[in-house]
Amino acid sequence: MYSALASQGVAVPNGFAVTADAYREALSRDGVADKLHRLLDGIDKSKIRQLAGKAAKAREVIYKAMDTPLLREQIVEAYRQLEREAGIGVAVAVRSSATAEDLPTASFAGQHESFLNVRGPKDLFEACRRCFASIFTDRAISYRIDNGFDHFKVALSVAVMKMIRSDLAASGVVFTLDTETGFRDVVFVTGCYGLGETIVQGQVDPDEFYVHKPTLSQGFRRVLRRRLGAKQIRMIYGKRGSSHATSTRNVPDAERQKFCISDAEVLSLAEIAVRIEAHYSKHAGVSMPMDIEWAKEGVDGKLYIIQARPETVASQRSSDFYETYNLKGHGPVIVNGRAVGEKIASGRTRRISTARDLAAFRPGEILVAPATSPDWEPVMKIAAGIITDKGGRTCHAAIVARELGIPAVVGATHATEKIKSGTDVTICCAEGDMAASIRGRLPSTLPGRQ
Structure with missing residues (x-):
């Protein structure tokens, strides 16, 4: 991005990249790929504990494989060059970028790790290793399976960029x-x-x-x-x-x-x-x-x-047609927020406060939470809709809801206080910028494509 846009007058902070070749090289030696195949071949993502255990072991394999004297030397030297330009101990952001990420049809939003305000060569090298290892987070493995990506045909690079204050x-x-x-x-x-x-x-x-x-x-x-x-x-x-x-x-x-x-x-x-x-x-x-x-x-x-x-x-989306949803009924509004999507969904709510609550979630329920986390995506995939206390149309919950094609109400203040688990609600995002969570399951219609 720096080389492409800075020359066109767009201000982009300077930095450097650790390319995907470093990751590929790590996989090619010391039996690393064989260890990963034994862990990941035939993995069943629906078995959450098994997925978590194997993913943790896979991350450990990559974390160790990335610890080489040559890579450390190259990263430290690149950081020293950045220090010469921006000052000793310059703070950097360390962001992962997979080769299958940000495709026109798959965002991989939040699947891999990033680290902010990293200072000094020691902490930087540690952050880079953790970024590379994050190619095997539970959520990244699940996402690749759902979207048909081969784990071993996706590589990861790391971008190191000077932090803006x-x-x-x-x-x-x-x-x-x-x-x-x-x-x-x-x-x-x-x-x-x-x-x-x-x-x-x-x-x-x-x-x-x-x-x-x-x-x-x-x-x-x-x-x-x-x-x-x-x-x-x-x-x-x-x-x-x-x-x-x-x-x-x-x-x-x-x-x-x-x-x-x-x-x-x-x-x-x-x-x-x-x-x-x-x-x-x-x-x-x-x-x-x-x-x-x-x-x-x-x-x-x-x-x-x-x-x-x-x-x-x-x-x-195709520009040749559009869908219009209509709510056929009325009920008391529990909360209002920003509409994500233009659909209507009904279901029983499940309030999620921490990751420990996810095991109780059932397909077709409405997820109610202060905000969502990338680690929750296996549950978000089976939700009928999402309601959050905070957030706007560019937050994680909104991005994932759009990708899944389900309605969401974000920034619905005090939703987790007003909506208990087991409450029948209807999410209506079909009436403009603002959406409502309405008590009860109300009928709706999809007249068809126009």
Whole structure:
């Protein structure tokens, strides 16, 4: 991304990559591949304990295999070069990227590990090894099986990028289409205070902005629509060490009542996003809507792009037809939130607070949680719908719900307090931006495709 976009005037933090060749080399020696085949061949992902046990052993195999003097030397030297440019002990983000990741039809969202605020060569090498090992997280193994990917034909690389001090400012996500309808003439921007992981993890309700592409290209710089989010917490740099690299703080009420970035910054992000979309579309030979992460530097206020990948759900819909769902009935509304998708679903609720609660989940239930985690995806795949206390349309719960084709209500404040397990509810996302969780199972119709 740095080599492709920096030359076009898009600000991208410098860094380096540990290529997938390093991973492939590790598999080719010391019987590593044979050990992995014995663990993974014929694995049944429905047997959760077996999957967890074999996945942990597979990660340990890769973690050990990546510990070579040559790789350590190369990573340390690359980091020293970055220190010469950015200062001793420069903080970096360490992100995994699989060769099958971010394809036009499969996002692999959250399947592999990333680490923030990593400092020093020792901690960096450790983070890189853990990234490589994360190719065999339980959820990544399950995802590859569900999507027909061969475990041994997918490799993993690691990107190391200088951290932007967005902990002192703001960050967020940009889509170059509307995530719910697939409408391609808008740029959808979300933002929050601090590091953007809180948006992705669904820990905050972000600010939202829409910009109209055609009028923007004609020089009319206006934000089409804006919505103030609650922005409950801010993620900041923590103490040194992998377990305390980041921490969260409550955002004062006065700041929550303000948008985290200005209209001028929204428009700048929209222009950058359109430029990125044009670049990757030209490279692909087809229109390529993008999913982009941005960060604002707290020291000088500059906007940076820290990730760009193809959007994998709304852009794949056929433009030849659309589906319309209608709710046939009324009932008391329990909670409201942001609509994800345009469908309606009914079912019995199951409240999930921690991973320990997942074993009780049954197919066809409505998952109710403060937020979702990538580790929950085997359960999300059998849910009829999802309701979360927090989060916006670019959080993990929203992305996975779209990919699975199920409705979700995100940012439904106090949902886990108001909805107990075993409650019959109907999720309605068919009536605009806002969705409702309604008590009882109400009938609905799908008139057909138009």
